Structures are given as structure tokens and as C-alpha cells.
Amino acid sequence: MNQEEQIIRTEYSELMQKSYIDYAMSVIIARALPDVRDGLKPVQRRTLYDMYELGIRYDKPYRKCARIVGDTMGKYHPHGDSSIYDALVVMAQDFKKGLPLVDGHGNFGSIEGDGAAAMRYTEARLQKITQEAYLADLDKDVVNFVPNFDETEKEPEVLPVKVPNLLLNGAEGIAVGMTTSIPPHNFGEVIDGVIAYMKDPDINTEQMMQYIPGPDFPTGGIVANKDELLAVYSTGMGKIKIRGKVEVEKGKGGKDRLVITEIPYTMIGANIGKFLNDIYSLVETKKTSDIVDITNQSSKEGIRIVLELKKGADVENLKNLLYKKTKLEDTFGVNMLAVADGKPETMGIVPIIRHHVNFQYELATRKYQTLLAKERDKKEIQEGLIKATDVIDLIIEILRGSKNVKDARACLTDGITDNINFKSEQSKRDAAKLRFTERQTTAILEMRLQKLIGLELEALLKDHDETLKNISKYEDILGSRAAMAKVIIKELESFKKEYAKPRKTVIDNLEEAVVEEKKIEEMDVVFLMDRFGYAKTVDVATYERNKEAANTENRYILTCKNTDKICIFTNKGQMHLLKVLDLPYGKFRDKGTPIDNLSNYNSSEENFVYITNLAAISRSQVLFGTKSAMLKVVDGSEFDVAKRTTAATKLNEGDELIFVQALALEETLVMQSEKDFFLRIDISSIPEKKKGAVGVRGMKLGAGDALAAIYLLNAEDVVNIEVKGKEVALNRLRTAGRDTKGTKR
Structure with missing residues (x-):
């Protein structure tokens, strides 16, 4: 065969599309989504079956998780050991699963997000309910067995689960292009719902919700949107609003x-720490001043997060603030997606129960067919043995007169008396009438x-009566x-009697959390910032009393409203905004807080150019000047x-902002370069631009020169500056055109 004949020509996009669809379906069916019949993903099903095969029963000693994981991986699940162990751990965590399927011994993690210990340290065994309701009857041919990945073992296609696990434990999984998210439910309620469906297959969602009113999370909490649950359970999609219990x-x-005693199910894990940080932030940003201290006193007994409040705190408003601004109220997105009849399908609660009930009938049919076949086999043998005891002397004569087992068997089954020595002709005639079945003959020979x-x-007759009763019973069950x-x-x-527990989650209609913002009394304050960047505000009277000291010690002083914002312009062309209310307000001698801590300003990377208040700057025009005289x-x-933070101006590469000021009555400006060139121009010659523009050149600079300062003048100003020991009167400089070189001084 030449090289050309080995090349398969195909459309690349078609090949990619087919390959991706194959991959997607593999992930959907064989990894990420649970089966509607047993509510388990393949990794969970295989792990439980492996524990069953290893004999790790609820009444047997615990076995190392590493043994379970290794065995599952080697026989049934050829993926990473961490995915198997993670699945095993979650099935043992009572704060994640409404009905834990694995009994874990050792550190299996905590509700606060601590991971489980390594699999070499932990041990596990099956829970009693798992053995009785999930793995029972596997020996009665109730489900199909399929070859494992290398066809050396057989594994069940689905476990014969007798309770609707998909609803009891819920599910979460990310497939390709789809996700599943099913909340857990109460064991007793779900069993009641299944029984109600079996009695009335035409039951609708609203009627079903009389038995299953909503999810029951292992963490408790409150479902706050009861009226929206009907739509969620009808379509299998929607949002459930959950709150912690305070x-x-x-x-x-x-x-x-x-005291927070129950948390939303979505807060499990690292989100508890995030929740505490969110409360700290509310205090730091002065969203509330009612919280004095926060302690997390949670333990194995349960959640207990304590917020100490100041005297006279508005408790209801604070509760609403926590619901509104933290994860104490959260949304659980529901998407009841599972594999049904080999394909992914989003289902409401009634279709899920319908699939489960149909599966139960299928399991029961196969179970009782297997049991009936066994009882019929037993009946055949029992009848043969009873009949044999009546003619035992003849049978003994046949056996003693036979040269081999083959002759004896032929005589017992078909009455062939050749090659057998009988004591009398009567015995021979009686033997010729014998017609035992193959099974009966084998039982007689082994008796x-x-x-x-x-x-x-x-006892044999009693067993026979029992067998006949069982056959009648099984035939009745299969016949109706x-x-x-x-x-x-x-x-x-x-199952309900033994395993049902009281509901933990309250279902109610709660009003939307509304936070009443406290009215801030508007007043004039003085903003003070020293040369180290520490800022504070004081009232105007305090400033007036300490004016001389304030002016000496502070680099920036502004009078503004306490509801205003401070604008910080930096040499990098950035403007940082800072709420005046975020600044410490108090005594004149208080140190203040670094601007870095209250805004996005970073003193290690940028320098102040101009600081003003937003109310003043927003009503005027602002002049910008850069080092390259733009x-x-x-x-x-x-x-x-x-x-x-916003970009206040656009800068060319290598340039930096050196001057920002709000314009008042000034008519001209004077530019001074580092090499002492001066140029006075009319402000009217500078065009108005957007903040995102670079601007225009104000002065032609010589090689190696840069703009050092800008001075604003009105007609009456007399401004003298010193240059190399000489005074330069800026107001006497001749006004020239923009973008000229200026004069040397």
C-alpha cells in the first residue's frame, strides 16, 4: 500500500464537531450527571459497588479509604484517585448530604471548608441504609451488569436503589454545555410523595408539594420564596432564596x-470565612456602627457566629443589612438535570418520581421473577425427594443393582431397567414406571x-408447604x-419508619430585606492632610481655633461638606476619589489615617499633584499641564x-502630570522650564479637551529641558519669584503665542 492510499481526506470542521460531540456526551453520560433511576454519578455508583464487593458492611470493621479508592480505580473507574476519594468523602459528609451513604471514620473535613485527611489516614464502611436500600438484591438479577473498562470485571449499569436518591441527596455537576444542581430533600417527605404518586399517577406538582413542600438542606436555614417553589418544581429550573437563621x-x-445558628447551604466551606470578612468590611466602611465584636464559636455541635452589638442598636435594620450585603441570604440555582433513558433531561419533581417509580416496578418484577424461578426449582426437587422417600426401597435396589451412575440415572429418569439386577420381577416392573426429572434425579443421587x-x-414436607406458599405469593405479586x-x-x-428525620429547613414567604440608610446630617468640615499623607476632618470651629498650627503642619487644607468627595490627582495622570465620610472625624490632635488605606492611591508608585473636593471642581474648568509642556x-x-479611580488625562510615554488646578478669574499663565525659560500665554489659547485627550503643546522645549512649574495670573496679580538669586516679576513678562520657546532668565 502506498503512502497516498493511507491518507483519509475529510472536512476538518466536521471531524472536530463529531469529536467534540462524542467527548461532550461521554462527559455528560459517563462522568458529570447522575442517573435519574439511582441518583448517582458513575464514580459514586462504582465506589459503593466496590465497597459492597469488598464486604465493607455497616456491621463490619472500617477499612482504609486508600484500599477502597485503589480497588475502585483498578476495577471500575480508570480516572484519578482524587476524584474517587473526593466522591467518597462527600458521600460521608452529613453537612453536604441529607442522607450520607458512607460511614466515615477519621477526619472527613468540616463545614468550614477544611479538607479531609489523606486517604491513607481515613477509614470508611457502608451506612446501614446504603446496604438495605441501595445495594440489596444485587444477587437477584434485578439490574443489568456490563463489562468494566478492560472487560475483566462486571459492574452494575445502575444500582437497585429503592428510595429516590436524586431528590434525597440532590446533585451537582458540571458537564459540557450543561450543569445540574438539585437541592437535597427530607427523607420522610420524599417517601410520602412517592407513595402518593403510586396511589395516584395523575398527581400534579401542586398536589405533590403538599407532601414535598420544598428542599430540606442539612445546614437548615430558611427558604424565603415559598410562592416561587411551584414554578421551580414544575419546570425543574429556577432560583431558591435561602437565608441563615439569626x-x-x-x-x-x-x-x-x-447569633447566627444556621447558615445557607451555599455558604458551606470557604464562604463562611468570606462571610466573616464581609461583616468586617461593613464595619470598616462604616456601613454599620452597631457591631462591636465578631466571634466564630462554631464547633462539631453546630454553627454559632456571634455579633456583639452596641447598646441601642437597631437589630432589625442590622439583620436586613446582613441579608442584603453578605451571603447570609443567598440564591440556590436549581437545574434538575439528570440522565433519563440514556440522554440528559431537565425534569420537574413529578417526572423524577415517575422515573423512580417505574424503576421500582422494574426492579420488583425482576426480583420476584428470579425468586419465583428459584422457588419452582425448589418445588421440583422437594416433590422428587418426597416421592423418593415413598419408594426408597426400590431406589436402593436400583442403586445396588446398577454397575454405574449412568445406568441408575437412566432408570430413575426414563424407567430404563437394562443393565440393572433386580431382586424380583415386580421390582423391575415398578422401576420401569419411574419418571423423575433430571433435577430430581440429581437430588436423589446426592440425598x-x-x-x-x-x-x-x-421438615421436608413443611419446606414444601412453605415453597408452595411463596410460589403463590410471588405469582400474585407478578400477576397484579x-x-x-x-x-x-x-x-x-x-424505610421511612427507621430513617426519617424531622425537617431542618423552614419554608416561608419573607419580605425583601430593606436597609434603611441613616440620614447623614450635612455640615461643613475642614479636610487636613499632612506631608506624610495622613488625613482627617475637623469641624470648622476647631480649625479656626487652631488655624496657625493647622496651616503650619498640613500640606493640604480644604473646606468642604461631609457628604462630598475628595479628588486626588497624581503624577501618573490618575484621579482617585475618596468619600469625606470615610475619613476619621474628630479632634485636631488626632493623627488621622493614611490616604493609601482609604483610597486606591499608592504612595510608593505615585505622587500628589493636586487635591480638591469634587463639588468645587465639578462646577469649574480644570487646567492640566505635563512635564513635556502639554x-x-x-x-x-x-x-x-x-x-x-479614573484616568484624569492621557499621557504620552515617559511624560507625567505636574500641574492641575481649577480655573477661576485667571487670564494668563506662565510656564517655567527646568532651564529657566519663561513663557506667558493667554489661557484662552488653550483648547478645551476631553479628559481622555493628551492636549496641545504649550511651550517649545529645548533638548534635555522639561517644564518645571506653571503659575496662573489675573490682571491685577503681582507675582515675583526668585531665579538664581534674581527676582523675576511674572506679571511683567510679555504675553506671547502658545507653542513658542519663551525667554531665558
């Missing part, structure tokens, strides 16, 4: 404390002489769907933005 306790000195004892014979339903319901009721005027309203 109690008010009386503390010392008339102070209250808020022990003790079976001829009277009590043994009585109503009889089979009765058996299934009886078993479900026994100038522009910007309308101040452009800086009235919500972002904490």
Missing part, C-alpha cells in the same frame, strides 16, 4: 447580640440417608400491579464619576 440574645448591660429420619421428612405496589409501599414505609482645559463635570 437569633437575638440579651447580653450584659442591656446590649443585644445577634443423604439422614433424610429418611421421620423428623427430617416432616396493585399487589406489587403494595409490596413496594410496605418496604418504603419501613496643556489642556477640561470641563470639571467629567470628573463627577462613581469609580474610585
